[in-house]
Amino acid sequence: MNKLAVELPGLSLKNPIMPASGCFGFGREYSDFYDLSKLGAVIMKAATGERRLGNPTPRVAETNSGMLNAIGLQNPGVEAIIREEVPFLAQYNTNIIANIAGSTIEEYEEVALAFNDTEDVQALELNISCPNVKEGGIQFGTDPMMAARVTEVVKKASNLPVYVKLSPNVSNIVEMAQAVEAAGADGLSMINTLTGMQIHLPTRTPLLANKTGGLSGSAIKPIAIRMIYEVKQHVSIPIIGMGGVSTAEDVVEFLLAGASGVAVGTANFTNPFVCSDIIDELPRTLKKYGFDSVKEVIGKAVTLA
Amino acid sequence: MNKLAVELPGLSLKNPIMPASGCFGFGREYSDFYDLSKLGAVIMKAATGERRLGNPTPRVAETNSGMLNAIGLQNPGVEAIIREEVPFLAQYNTNIIANIAGSTIEEYEEVALAFNDTEDVQALELNISCPNVKEGGIQFGTDPMMAARVTEVVKKASNLPVYVKLSPNVSNIVEMAQAVEAAGADGLSMINTLTGMQIHLPTRTPLLANKTGGLSGSAIKPIAIRMIYEVKQHVSIPIIGMGGVSTAEDVVEFLLAGASGVAVGTANFTNPFVCSDIIDELPRTLKKYGFDSVKEVIGKAVTLA
Amino acid sequence: MISKEIMQILSVSEIASETVEMVLRNEYISEQAIPGQFLHILIDGHTLRRPISIADINRESKTVTILFKIIGDGTKTLAGFKEGMEIDVLGPSGNGFLIEEQDSVVLLIGGGIGVPPMYYLARTMVKKGKKVIAVLGFQSKSHVFYEEKFKELGETIVVTNDGSYGERGFVTDILGKIGSFDTYYSCGPVPMLRAVTNELQGRRGFISIEERMGCGVGACLACVIPATDEKGYKKICSDGPVFDAREVTL
Amino acid sequence: MISKEIMQILSVSEIASETVEMVLRNEYISEQAIPGQFLHILIDGHTLRRPISIADINRESKTVTILFKIIGDGTKTLAGFKEGMEIDVLGPSGNGFLIEEQDSVVLLIGGGIGVPPMYYLARTMVKKGKKVIAVLGFQSKSHVFYEEKFKELGETIVVTNDGSYGERGFVTDILGKIGSFDTYYSCGPVPMLRAVTNELQGRRGFISIEERMGCGVGACLACVIPATDEKGYKKICSDGPVFDAREVTL
């Protein structure tokens, strides 16, 4: 028996670790560092209907224990991703999760439909929470009605399980989670970045060309843990947790809070081997805290509300 | 002319620096380190109608570049504060801001009324955002209607200028700010802590006895800056900024984002001299970035939306 | 009075499993500190300071000894500091142990990392002409430290939880066998203190309590403990860490 | 190929105002790196690595020299590192300068902290038998470095913005006075590169561009620059930092 294995809708994970969307491209660059077959899954960079060139630079800024980014969903468009990127990742013995985004419900639908034709993608991560898209992304992510609506449409369009990626920039995360669960989501993915800003003193203006950006990294971990813990008490669909993970201990913390899978984003930039290192370390860490398997850790800290 | 001076409703500040509520007690302990007359103002620990003993311990946890706290508004009650603490602070040549909290609108009103009888308090900071009080605090802080209602009541009861302290745990900070501005707030104070959690791996349970706590410290600075910047574009009342300030450069960043005064919280724990050090350093830092006075920095980074 | 001081690290050595002895030099602290007080240590990259008890003082050499266990990131980083480096501390912090002038025999009960403050207390007691009986509890043999140093000062009984050294069990298991004493002093984890105060109920005793701290100076109310007085609570960092065993509720 | 390597610090010295020269030892990097490539350096306590160009390589002693200006927290911390310490780097990163075999004279234009990569390039050019003309721009006299080292390799003109040393003005002010050359190579702040490419429009040239980076390996799309090709953009960290002056839009 594989002690690290987890079963999620559409995903048979050999371990719960997966690089987070946007922090691993389409895997090519990191495949020079280690064998991607080691990963539980890879979550690809967001796909939109057409190619997007994203925001002007600077697009990143460093903050204490974190960073801000405003990439702006730059990607070659869903067709190019299916043609050129999915086949590359499909060489590896891992699961592929496609992160999908759009400015309109129609665009989400179109992107979801496109992935129906590929056999190599196991699940969709529905990004309703990217704070860097002005046209609509942010409204979808903070309004439960809109979130439910886009979830329904994508569920209907797609033949894949859909994990809805929640934004933490909300007054009531449980309400958002319940809305998308009711709309048919197979799972949740949380959290996306918190909207932040850094001002560059010498120029007296926001450092990022986009002004605001998404805060990620270990700075936000306590917020991610709190939100996952709260949501876990109120929904029955599984959660892929993320936000500041950089060690195997962080992974155990996310599992305890209620995550069934754990994505690693920003930490890949600090250490390109981080996912591989965590996978190597995880068995020892489980043992240290008295656990035999990943499965038994999930939600252990959660007392029902 | 004092280059550091700022004028705010009810407050003639010799400099914009003030210890944040809850991070400086009633000043006694820090008066052993330096002369409190140096400070622009002191924001006192929250006052409630009656004495409160707060939450069980552990009440604090460290996080990356920050901390969680769940003190739970422990305080001796407004009468004892007026009798025993205000006179102590009144010995110093500084401004006193009373942070007031309650579980009901009536309690807020009662506390506000009590401060009318003291001459030594220059302003109220209306804490509608403490995440550690179950009975009502959090609802006041995330619902614009409730926030406006409590602001109105306190404004009517009090003869002091009222700075409403906003919670960052909301989908739309501008809406909250506008609601309390319309309700008569003289100023805003932002941000309070973000709700977070840490799980203690050895015991497999949340580390804080209260489970969740408020995240503060430099981890949250980008969120504070973003919110102040956004709100500054949409309100005309002044803002006291806070959230992760620990250096004079941080102060300039908050001023650029639109704050007119800057409170320092968690950093007092790391360095008890931090407010004093920042005040000493500020003139040099202003000069370094080409400024002659604090006043001219305020809002410089903000372009109207 | 608490001061913010820079202390020079004179030596760092691992004296037992995951237990580090560090000798620091600072005139002010070495002159001011009494047994039971602690240092609130800044460790770069950490928001909160770490409270560590003063384990010994040498006024001539102006040195202060601390002993600490490697628990998490902060103590791990501290253990990696080298001779010649400097640390920023607040101290001496807290109230310290009350020494009753009329006592002739005192019982000191330390558990694990509660042993260090007992050492400076024992030395001070002996200097004042009192007889010291020390009961020191450790997890197992590899964790035992300072046994010889305590033995030089008086009767010393070592207890290990697993019996790998000295007596087997908990410190409370052997309190019955102790001869008569005037006052007891104890420091260790809360469950141990609870057991000790129960066992020695009615006896005059002082206990030193640990709690997670924010400010360490009495301002933030992170470290309170329910108390039987009118205020209803005590702050461990400033009213304590030492309390009369009868005035707090564990 | 980029590898994650540990490099030993052999020396650290301040060679001009706020400008540090650091010599590092690592076999793989010293064997692999070509002029124009950079190291992506991890500095403890920082989420993002810092990109710093390779300023020189010595294959015999297996050393790599970097030169950096103290800008913010990261470079300040790095400057405080001591001989004997180790740093974690990704490298060699980026594409490096294309050297046209047929060229006989090359013009190297470096501005401020864009000067370092020009040095390794100059050494390589000279080794290949080419004549090097170097134009080096600095803020003022106290910022000038490596002038002698460049002079050993060829004609070297130093320009300072305030005229406190060498010629007064910007590097572009004296490009008109330069004799004939085949290809130019430039590295410096974007406004300088813009001026240089304008001034030398139509000439064959390669420029090395700076941008804030996330991953440094081509995965995050933090460091893109608009390009004239079909894709519409280039990644500075992996397609660059060196570009044909005609293929990107500054």
Ligand SMILES: Cc1cc2nc3c(=O)[nH]c(=O)nc-3n(C[C@H](O)[C@H](O)[C@H](O)COP(=O)(O)OP(=O)(O)OC[C@H]3O[C@@H](n4cnc5c(N)ncnc54)[C@H](O)[C@@H]3O)c2cc1C
């Ligand atoms: C008055 C007092 C005296 C102490 N004296 C000693 C001593 O002499 N030797 C020694 O080894 N230890 C002593 N401790 C415990 C010591 O403070 C902790 O072991 C230490 O803070 C752990 O830090 P860390 O970063 O390694 O652990 P982490 O668990 O990573 O620390 C995280 C946070 O929790 C706090 N924390 C963790 N454990 C404790 C604890 N047991 N008590 C208080 N705060 C804690 C830390 O200070 C920090 O804020 C004392 C504690 C107190 C309150």
Ligand SMILES: Cc1cc2nc3c(=O)[nH]c(=O)nc-3n(C[C@H](O)[C@H](O)[C@H](O)COP(=O)(O)OP(=O)(O)OC[C@H]3O[C@@H](n4cnc5c(N)ncnc54)[C@H](O)[C@@H]3O)c2cc1C
């Ligand atoms: C390909 C390349 C090669 C470089 N080579 C050199 C060199 O040889 N010598 C040298 O002194 N500098 C060089 N730089 C610039 C150097 O990377 C920055 O000066 C450095 O990252 C500043 O870090 P800091 O922590 O001191 O500054 P901070 O301003 O505190 O850094 C904050 C963040 O901004 C980034 N940043 C700040 N300035 C720059 C910049 N100019 N370019 C890219 N990122 C920046 C930092 O990497 C960090 O992520 C190079 C940059 C690039 C892109």
Ligand SMILES: Cc1cc2nc3c(=O)[nH]c(=O)nc-3n(C[C@H](O)[C@H](O)[C@H](O)COP(=O)(O)O)c2cc1C
């Ligand atoms: C540079 C960058 C790009 C990102 N791009 C995407 C994206 O395209 N789609 C998405 O859903 N999330 C995106 N994210 C968010 C991450 O997937 C993740 O939710 C977030 O960063 C929190 O995790 P972390 O703290 O481990 O980075 C991006 C994050 C970063 C830092």
Ligand SMILES: Cc1cc2nc3c(=O)[nH]c(=O)nc-3n(C[C@H](O)[C@H](O)[C@H](O)COP(=O)(O)O)c2cc1C
């Ligand atoms: C221990 C602690 C206690 C606090 N108590 C209060 C309080 O009583 N009333 C209040 O309005 N804010 C309280 N706060 C919030 C701070 O005033 C401040 O808004 C927040 O910590 C962000 O600033 P910082 O990052 O500088 O700490 C408290 C914060 C901390 C850390």
Ligand code: FES
């Ligand atoms: S730690 Fe702040 S009151 Fe004790």
Ligand code: FES
């Ligand atoms: S820094 Fe990530 S793509 Fe260049």
